[in-house]
Amino acid sequence: MQTLCWNIHPLGEAALLAEVVTDDHGAANQAALGAAAALTASAPPGLRATVPAIASLLVCFDPLVIAHRAVEAQMRAALAHAEGTPTTGRRVEIPVTYGGEDGPDLTAAAQRLGLTPGELVALHCAGPYRVLMLGFAPGFPYIGPLPPAMHLPRRATPRSAVPPGTVAIAAGLTGIYPARLPGGWHLLGRTTLRLFDPAAAPPALLAPGDLVQFVAVSAR
């Protein structure tokens, strides 16, 4: 049964963006991930890149090799076929030391959510949660959707530097900073795993579709 209605719009002459307006980001993302994988696997001539995101799919192509109409038709077919098809991904455990210096926002975030810090950690470690997309910075995973009990808006004032490996939540998602970066999310803890290594193959620890299980570990 197809229920998602995708709007496909040019992003310049060499890319098409499929977006869906829905509150069910899980279903939209599932279709976007499945369609991206199918398009990448079938590799039509002229296809340059697919970027699945939370509720969208960007497809970049060479318009001198393949026409817009052909790309759009393939996107529609792939999105329709992928809807309702379970996402396949690896299951990856991420050990996290929560609170203290590693997670300076744990107590305040828990308080705003009406939870104890221990309850917030337990919720965060409940999961597993899906890697919905990579973006913002090399190897940065957007993981979710989180249950409403963990929903917080971004911090009013972003930090200018968040240490690498920091695990954070905001806007119904959780993420892990791969490098020292500015960030506006609430910092819950930190992992020693390296999220991005340009010399590794693949360079990103996580891929869209992977299932992430956070595991609380005691401080080093």
Add this chain to the structure above:
Amino acid sequence: MIEIIAAGPLLTVQDAGRPDARRYGVPPGGAMDTFALVAANRLVGNLPGAAVLEATAGGVVLHFSRATLVALTGANLGATLDGRPLAAWTAVRAAAGARLHLPGRRERWGARAYLAVAGGIAVPPILGSRSTSLSGGFGGLDGRCLRAGDRLPLGTPTYAATLAFGQHWPAQGRPPYQPCPILRLIPGPHLAWFAPERIAALAATTLRVGTTSNRMGYRLDGLALPYRRPCSLPSLGVIPGVIQVPPDGAPILLMADAQTTGGYPVVGVVIGADLPLAAQLLPGDELRFTFTTLDEALAARHAQAEALAQPLDRDEGDLLSSLAGA
């Protein structure tokens, strides 16, 4: 080997970037002015995407430790080779020990000059590219902008380089570089976020590149595009050329080092053929936008691909003077 004597504000190794690494969240990167990149490489017989030096605004002095063939394209930064004016858009011999100087802008337009050397800059490729990823801290030379004292290895020139000496790129076969360029836009997917008269104003206002602009993107001053009502958008994939509008209403034109995803509405996308013009803007420079159609964008892209594949003439005058003076 090339030694950097002075690097100016931003001198980096760049090539055609890493579009395939987009799926890992890695910005595509690469030369800002892709036309000047390909032209410079063709002039010295390199593959189109070989690694070159991208100089920004000037202040650059380089020293060649061995004789080689070079070509300088893009902005006119007043180049001299051993004190004599260097013929731009031409394959020129640089003698062992020669000094190349790029003091600064000499015309009313121009931000970035590209120096191709026969054989290319031979730093190790990372994720399929030798481009410097400044935000990622990898690629190029140690993932950073170049500075005085750096030494860059050169690759082995192709056979084509032996025939390239004196090749010249005709002025009529270049993008229409000019002050206050008019960049053509395809309307973006989120026009409904803005009042129609604001969208019309986008195509009728002279904008200025803001002071905080860099290789990731240009903040554009001169027009506010407020949302009709407060909204938020889940993060979506973006590409260089996208004009996104954060809640403060000040549009941002994404450039080569832009993040792979963004969370703001997209009001328009600069067509590929006009991105080289955008690449030649510095903070403070003016620009305009005009909306266009997919058909016109495709025709412009086709014309630019043909210009990049044009057969090259040998500039006999330059050839003779180079032979005489080398």
